[in-house]
Amino acid sequence: MIQLTVNGKTYEVDAPADMPILWVLRDKLGLTGTKFGCGAAQCGACTIHLDGEAIRSCVAPVSRAVGKKIVTIEGLDDSLAKPLQEAWTEVDVPQCGYCQSGQIMAAAILLRDNAHPTDRDIDNAMTGNICRCGTYQRIRSAIHMAVTLKTSAAAVQP
Amino acid sequence: MKHVNLRIRPRKWILAILFLAGTGLSILGIPGEPTAIRPGETREMALRREAESKAAFESAYHVFMSPRCMNCHPAGNVPLQGDDSHLHTQGVRRGPDGRGLYALKCKNCHQDANLPGEHMPPGLPTWRLPPEDRPMVFQGKSPRELAASFKNARFTGFASIHQIIEHVEKDPLVLHSFTYGTRPPLEHGEFAAKVREWVEKGAVLPDK
Numbered sequence: 001m002i003q004l005t006v007n008g009k010t011y012e013v014d015a016p017a018d019m020p021i022l023w024v025l026r027d028k029l030g031l032t033g034t035k036f037g038c039g040a041a042q043c044g045a046c047t048i049h050l051d052g053e054a055i056r057s058c059v060a061p062v063s064r065a066v067g068k069k070i071v072t073i074e075g076l077d078d079s080l081a082k083p084l085q086e087a088w089t090e091v092d093v094p095q096c097g098y099c100q101s102g103q104i105m106a107a108a109i110l111l112r113d114n115a116h117p118t119d120r121d122i123d124n125a126m127t128g129n130i131c132r133c134g135t136y137q138r139i140r141s142a143i144h145m146a147v148t149l150k151t152s153a154a155a156v157q158p
Numbered sequence: 159m160k161h162v163n164l165r166i167r168p169r170k171w172i173l174a175i176l177f178l179a180g181t182g183l184s185i186l187g188i189p190g191e192p193t194a195i196r197p198g199e200t201r202e203m204a205l206r207r208e209a210e211s212k213a214a215f216e217s218a219y220h221v222f223m224s225p226r227c228m229n230c231h232p233a234g235n236v237p238l239q240g241d242d243s244h245l246h247t248q249g250v251r252r253g254p255d256g257r258g259l260y261a262l263k264c265k266n267c268h269q270d271a272n273l274p275g276e277h278m279p280p281g282l283p284t285w286r287l288p289p290e291d292r293p294m295v296f297q298g299k300s301p302r303e304l305a306a307s308f309k310n311a312r313f314t315g316f317a318s319i320h321q322i323i324e325h326v327e328k329d330p331l332v333l334h335s336f337t338y339g340t341r342p343p344l345e346h347g348e349f350a351a352k353v354r355e356w357v358e359k360g361a362v363l364p365d366k
Contacts, residue, residue, distance in 0.1 A: 054261035106261035125260035127249030
């Protein structure tokens with residue numbers, strides 16, 4: 001049995017050490033917000049956070065997560081999730097939506113590390129997440145909007 | 159036309175004489191002076207040692223410039239990939255510490271070990287590029303330029319040129335380059351021996 005911490009909860013999972021984290025999340029824990037895209041770390045649909053880094057869960061063995069904290073789209077902290085969710089809705093980013101979980105997990109890392117990203121920063125941060133519907137321009141707009149929302153939310157807090 | 163020919167011929171003769179003189183001296187085994195003669199060495203011994211040092215570097219150079227080595231020593235801030243050394247897919251970038259940027263850190267895809275299967279990311283715990291303030295560029299350098307770079311402490315970060323021997327013999331990233339994909343043109347042991355020979359015989363710069 002492997003002990004994992006996912007979105008703040010501890011789980012005991014019966015899985016081989018080399019099983020990709022993605023399949024543990026989806027098939028063992030029922031957390032299906034994280035998507036399977038390519039299975040080779042090429043597309044970014046499976047992006048999750050492992051101790052604060054946006055890893056590709058389709059190639060990362062579950063043994064890598066032992067003793068670390070996994071965060072999936074279902075458990076993303078509100079300080080990042082709320083502005084991103086609101087901006088994504090406002091800009092109407094998704095078309096088919098399949099890649100968007102990974103897109104948002106990647107965008108969250110950008111916003112955490114860079115409070116005021118330029119277009120270039122956004123391109124550098126998001127270029128590894130592929131969208132077959134081509135929503136890139138809307139993703140960029142939504143990230144700018146999320147920055148504004150996040151900044152506004154921070155300003156009104158006591 | 160006659161007038162033009164008369165002006166060209168003497169130049170051709172001068173070039174021919176210089177060429178023959180150079181060839182003759184080379185055949186007689188009288189090239190230039192050695193850059194340094196070590197205690198106990200004759201001039202001829204020093205010349206031979208330095209020629210061997212250069213030759214060793216030129217052999218090792220083919221490994222340094224093979225995709226398994228050069229791909230992580232690019233001229234720009236994007237690592238290279240594949241045997242054709244194309245820009246790394248996903249548009250990943252070096253980042254200040256050489257470990258990538260934002261959601262595109264090297265270790266986000268590259269695991270602690272190579273993954274089974276075609277076109278899967280190779281892996282190692284220390285997978286990274288050289289850092290931004292010491293990018294250690296190999297790409298585009300001639301043997302002479304690369305050798306000169308290795309002798310520059312600002313390029314390598316090594317206190318002594320001898321540290322390069324330990325680096326190529328033991329660094330996990332160097333060793334790993336010989337474990338996947340199209341292998342470099344020398345076996346690791348042979349490559350490390352060439353680098354050692356280059357350094358121990360004077361770390362002489364190749365001619366070009």
